[in-house]
Amino acid sequence: MIRFSNVSKRYPSMTRPAVDGLSLDVEEGQTCVFVGPSGCGKTTTLKMINRIFEPSSGKIYVNGRDALSQDQDQLRQGIGYVIQKTGLFPHYTVFENVATVPRLLGWDEKRVAVRVRELLQLVGLDPDENVSKYPRELSGGQSQRVGVARAMAADPPVMLMDEPFGAVDPITRTQLQNEFLTLQQKVRKTICFVTHDIDEAIKMGDRIAIMNNGRLVQYDTPENLLLAPADEFVAQFIGSDRSLKVLSLLPLPKVLKRQFRVVRESAELQTVRASFDRSERNRLIVEDDHSNVVGYVTRSDAEKAGSARGWNRFIKPFPATLPPEATLRDALAVMLQHDVGAVPVMESSHTFMGMVYLDDIRSYVGEAYQEREPEQTVEAPS
Amino acid sequence: MRAVRYFVNNLDRILGYTAQHVVLIVMAILIAVLVWVSVGILVRNSRRMARGVLAVASLIMSVPSVALYGILVSIPGLGLSRQSAVLALVLYAMLPIIRNVYVALNGVDPAIMEAARGMGMSTRRILWRVQLPLATPVVLAGVRVSVVMMVGIATLAVFIGERNLGVLIQQGLVRTRSDMIIVGAVIVSAFSIGIDYLFGKLERLLVSPGIRGETT
Amino acid sequence: MNWERLIEVVRQEGMQLVVQHLELVGISLSIAVALALPVGILVTRPPFNRRAPQILAFLNTAQGVPSLAVVAIFLPVMGIGRVPSLFALTIYALLPIARNTIAGIEGVDPDVLEAARGMGMSAGRVLARIELPLALPVIVAGIQTSAVLTVGTATLAHLIAGGGLGRLIFSGISMHRPEYIIAGSLMTAALAILIDQAIGLLHRWISARYSG
Ligand SMILES: Nc1ncnc2c1ncn2[C@@H]1O[C@H](COP(=O)(O)OP(=O)(O)OP(=O)(O)O)[C@@H](O)[C@H]1O
Ligand SMILES: [Mg+2]
Numbered sequence: 180m181i182r183f184s185n186v187s188k189r190y191p192s193m194t195r196p197a198v199d200g201l202s203l204d205v206e207e208g209q210t211c212v213f214v215g216p217s218g219c220g221k222t223t224t225l226k227m228i229n230r231i232f233e234p235s236s237g238k239i240y241v242n243g244r245d246a247l248s249q250d251q252d253q254l255r256q257g258i259g260y261v262i263q264k265t266g267l268f269p270h271y272t273v274f275e276n277v278a279t280v281p282r283l284l285g286w287d288e289k290r291v292a293v294r295v296r297e298l299l300q301l302v303g304l305d306p307d308e309n310v311s312k313y314p315r316e317l318s319g320g321q322s323q324r325v326g327v328a329r330a331m332a333a334d335p336p337v338m339l340m341d342e343p344f345g346a347v348d349p350i351t352r353t354q355l356q357n358e359f360l361t362l363q364q365k366v367r368k369t370i371c372f373v374t375h376d377i378d379e380a381i382k383m384g385d386r387i388a389i390m391n392n393g394r395l396v397q398y399d400t401p402e403n404l405l406l407a408p409a410d411e412f413v414a415q416f417i418g419s420d421r422s423l424k425v426l427s428l429l430p431l432p433k434v435l436k437r438q439f440r441v442v443r444e445s446a447e448l449q450t451v452r453a454s455f456d457r458s459e460r461n462r463l464i465v466e467d468d469h470s471n472v473v474g475y476v477t478r479s480d481a482e483k484a485g486s487a488r489g490w491n492r493f494i495k496p497f498p499a500t501l502p503p504e505a506t507l508r509d510a511l512a513v514m515l516q517h518d519v520g521a522v523p524v525m526e527s528s529h530t531f532m533g534m535v536y537l538d539d540i541r542s543y544v545g546e547a548y549q550e551r552e553p554e555q556t557v558e559a560p561s
Numbered sequence: 562m563r564a565v566r567y568f569v570n571n572l573d574r575i576l577g578y579t580a581q582h583v584v585l586i587v588m589a590i591l592i593a594v595l596v597w598v599s600v601g602i603l604v605r606n607s608r609r610m611a612r613g614v615l616a617v618a619s620l621i622m623s624v625p626s627v628a629l630y631g632i633l634v635s636i637p638g639l640g641l642s643r644q645s646a647v648l649a650l651v652l653y654a655m656l657p658i659i660r661n662v663y664v665a666l667n668g669v670d671p672a673i674m675e676a677a678r679g680m681g682m683s684t685r686r687i688l689w690r691v692q693l694p695l696a697t698p699v700v701l702a703g704v705r706v707s708v709v710m711m712v713g714i715a716t717l718a719v720f721i722g723e724r725n726l727g728v729l730i731q732q733g734l735v736r737t738r739s740d741m742i743i744v745g746a747v748i749v750s751a752f753s754i755g756i757d758y759l760f761g762k763l764e765r766l767l768v769s770p771g772i773r774g775e776t777t
Numbered sequence: 778m779n780w781e782r783l784i785e786v787v788r789q790e791g792m793q794l795v796v797q798h799l800e801l802v803g804i805s806l807s808i809a810v811a812l813a814l815p816v817g818i819l820v821t822r823p824p825f826n827r828r829a830p831q832i833l834a835f836l837n838t839a840q841g842v843p844s845l846a847v848v849a850i851f852l853p854v855m856g857i858g859r860v861p862s863l864f865a866l867t868i869y870a871l872l873p874i875a876r877n878t879i880a881g882i883e884g885v886d887p888d889v890l891e892a893a894r895g896m897g898m899s900a901g902r903v904l905a906r907i908e909l910p911l912a913l914p915v916i917v918a919g920i921q922t923s924a925v926l927t928v929g930t931a932t933l934a935h936l937i938a939g940g941g942l943g944r945l946i947f948s949g950i951s952m953h954r955p956e957y958i959i960a961g962s963l964m965t966a967a968l969a970i971l972i973d974q975a976i977g978l979l980h981r982w983i984s985a986r987y988s989g
Binding site: 255 | 670672673674675676677678679680681682683686691694695768769770771772
Binding site for chain 2: 846949
C-alpha cells in the first residue's frame with residue numbers, strides 16, 4: 180500500500196541526511212507508527228509521502244503507484260492528512276473545513292452535506308451542534324476530531340497523522356486514542372502515524388517503525404519490539420519497564436487456570452473435605468445455587484469447621500476480580516494493589532472462568548522472552 | 562457663530578468641494594488597491610523583491626506631500642492636472658498597502674498552509690481561498706490608513722489646481738477668514754472619521770466571523 | 778526647464794531657506810518631544826492608564842486633521858510669522874510621539890512587568906529599566922514619523938509667512954517656474970529622508986550602547 184524504497188532526504192543546512200536509506204512497506208489497512216527521539220526524521224518521512232517534502236533519492240509508492248511521478252495535488256487529494264496543530268481554517272466553519280476536499284473534487288453540494296454530517300457523527304461530534312461553529316469556538320479535543328473528519332472527508336485509503344493527539348491533555352488524549360482505535364476497526368485505512376510517545380505507539384500500531392538519526396532501526400509488531408528489541412538503542416528507547424509494557428499486550432487466557440474445584444454453598448462439610456482430598460490446591464471456589472461465585476474457602480479453615488454447615492462462615496469473598504478481556508498488566512496491578520498472589524477472572528462479574536496466578540505470569544513472560552531471543556550468530560571462519 | 566453661518570450660506574459650494582474631494586480619493590484608492598495589492602501578491606514569495614519594493618515605498622512615504630506634488634507637476638505630461646494629484650495619493654498608499662499585504666500573506670499560520678497543501682489545494686487556490694481571506698483584516702487596515710491619509714493630503718492638492726475642500730482652508734488663509742478655515746478643517750476631519758467608521762462596516766462585510774476582531 | 782537656473786536658485790536662496798526650514802523643524806520637534814514623552818508616560822501611569830485606550834483613539838483621530846488645517850487654524854488668533862508657525866508645527870508633531878509613547882509602553886508584555894515587580898523593582902525602576910527600553914523602538918518610530926511629517930508641514934509655514942523651503946515650491950507653482958518647484962521639492966524631500974535616517978542611526982547607536 181505504501182512502500183518506501185531506499186528513500187533518503189538531505190536538507191541543504193544539514194551535514195547528515197534527515198532520512199537515510201529508508202525501506203519499508205505498510206500493508207493495506209494497517210497502522211504503521213513512526214516513533215523515535217526528537218529530530219530523528221519521523222515528520223520528514225511522513226511528509227515525503229504526500230510530497231510536502233520531496234525525497235532526495237529513492238522511490239515512494241502509494242497504492243502501487245509511484246508517488247513522485249504523479250500530479251502532486253491529485254496525490255494529496257487521495258491522502259488524508261492530520262497534523263498536531265490541526266491546521267483548521269479559522270475563517271471557515273466546521274462544515275466548510277470538512278467539506279474542503281470533497282469540494283476540491285467537485286462533489287455536488289448535496290453529497291457534500293450528507294458526507295460532512297456522517298463524518299462528524301463518526302468522530303463523535305453532534306452535527307447539528309457543530310456544523311456552523313468556527314474553529315476558535317472548539318476545544319482542543321473537538322478541533323482534533325474535526326481535523327480527523329476533514330482528513331477522512333473524501334474517504335482516502337491512506338491517512339497520514341503527525342502527532343495528532345500531541346497537543347491535548349492526557350485524559351482527552353486517551354479518549355481520542357480509544358475513539359481512533361474503534362474508528363480504525365470500522366474504516367480500516369492504511370495509516371502512517373507519527374508520535375514520540377512509545378506508549379502511544381504500542382497502543383495504536385499494528386507495526387512500529389523505530390527511527391534514530393534518520394535510520395530505521397527496527398520495524399516490527401509491538402510484541403516483537405518489546406520482547407526482542409533489535410539493539411541497545413531500541414531497548415533504551417522502549418524503556419526499562421518494557422517487561423511491564425509487554426504485559427499490556429498479552430491477553431489473560433494464556434495464563435488462565437480453568438480446572439477448578441467448585442463447591443456449592445449448600446454442600447455438607449463432608450463434601451467439602453472430600454473435594455479438598457481430591458485436589459492438591461489449598462482453596463475451593465464457592466458458588467451459590469445459581470452458580471454465582473460468592474468467594475472461596477481454604478483447606479485449613481475447612482479442617483477447623485465443626486458442624487456440617489458451620490464451614491460456611493469461613494467463606495471469604497475475593498478482594499478483586501478481573502474481566503476476561505483484561506491484560507496481564509491489569510492482572511498484575513490488581514495483585515499488587517490487593518497484595519494477593521491470585522485473582523479470579525469472571526465473565527460479567529459473576530460467572531467464574533478461572534484463576535490467574537502471579538507465578539504463572541512470571542514464567543509465561545520469561546518463556547516469551549526466551550522464544551524471541553535473537554539467535555546467536557556463529558561467525559564463519561574467514 | 563460665523564462658521565455655522567458660512568456653512569449654511571455656502572452649502573452648495575461646500576457640497577461641490579466635498580464631491581471633488583470624494584472623486585479624487587475614490588479614484589486614487591481604487592487604483593492604489595488594484596496596483597499595490599497585486600504588487601504585494603507578486604512579491605509575496607520573494608523576500609528580496611519585497612525588501613526592494615518596500616524600501617522604495619518608504620522612501621516615497623518620507624517625501625513631504627507638497628514636495629511630491631511639486632515633483633510630479635514638474636514632470637512633462639503630468640503638470641498641473643488631476644493625474645498628478647491622483648498619482649501622488651496612489652504613491653502614498655504604496656507603503657501601507659504593500660507592507661500589509663506582504664506581512665499578512667506571509668503571516669498565515671504555517672500549520673494552516675501545510676494543511677491546505679496536504680489536502681491537495683493548488684497554490685492559486687490556497688492564495689484565493691486561504692491566504693487572502695485570512696489576510697483581509699490586515700490588508701483592510703492598510704487601505705484604511707491610506708484613505709485617512711489621503712483625505713488630509715488631498716487638501717494640499719488645491720495648490721496644484723484641485724478644487725476640493727482644501728479650497729476652503731486655502732482661501733481662508735489668503736483672506737484671513739477663520740470661518741472658512743474652521744468649516745474646511747471640520748469637514749475634512751469629519752470626513753476622515755466617517756471613513757474610519759465605514760471601514761469598520763466594510764470589515765464586518767468582508768471578514769469571516771471566524772477571524773473577526775483578531776489582528777493576525 | 779533650465780538646469781543652470783535651478784543650480785542658481787539653490788545657490789542663491791537655497792541654503793538660507795534650508796537653514797530656516799531646519800530651524801522650524803528642529804525647534805518644534807524638540808519642544809514636541811519634550812512635551813509628548815512625559816505626557817505619554819503620564820498617561821500610562823495610574824490613574825490615567827485606565828483611559829489610555831480612549832486617549833489613543835483620540836490621538837489617532839486627531840491625526841486625521843489635515844496639516845493644512847492645523848497651520849491655518851491659528852491664523853485668526855495668532856496672526857502670521859515664525860511664532861505661529863512654530864506653534865502649529867509643534868502641535869502637529871506632538872501627536873505621533875505621544876501616540877507611540879503610549880502604545881509602546883502599553884505594548885510591553887505584562888508577564889515581563891510582573892516578573893520585574895515580583896523581583897522587587899520599584900515603579901520608577903520598572904519604568905526606567907524595563908518599560909522605556911522595551912518601548913524605545915516604538916517611541917523612536919513615532920519621533921521619525923513626526924519628524925518626516927514636520928519637514929513636510931513646515932513647507933506650509935510659507936503660507937503664514939513662517940519662511941522655509943515652502944517658499945520655493947509655492948512661488949514656483951504660482952509663477953510657473955518649474956526650477957523653483959524642483960529645487961524646493963527635492964531639497965525638502967532630501968531633508969526629510971536625511972532626518973529620518975539620522976534618527977534611525979541615532980536609535981541604533983543608543984540601543985547598541987544600552988544592550989552593550
Ligand atoms: N524544513 C527543514 N529544513 C532543514 N532541516 C530540517 C527541516 N525540517 C526538518 N529538518 C531537520 O531534519 C531532521 C529531522 O527532522 P524531523 O522534523 O523529521 O524530525 P522529527 O523526528 O519529526 O522530530 P520531532 O519529534 O521533534 O517532531 C532534524 O534534524 C531537523 O532539524
Ligand atoms: Mg515531528
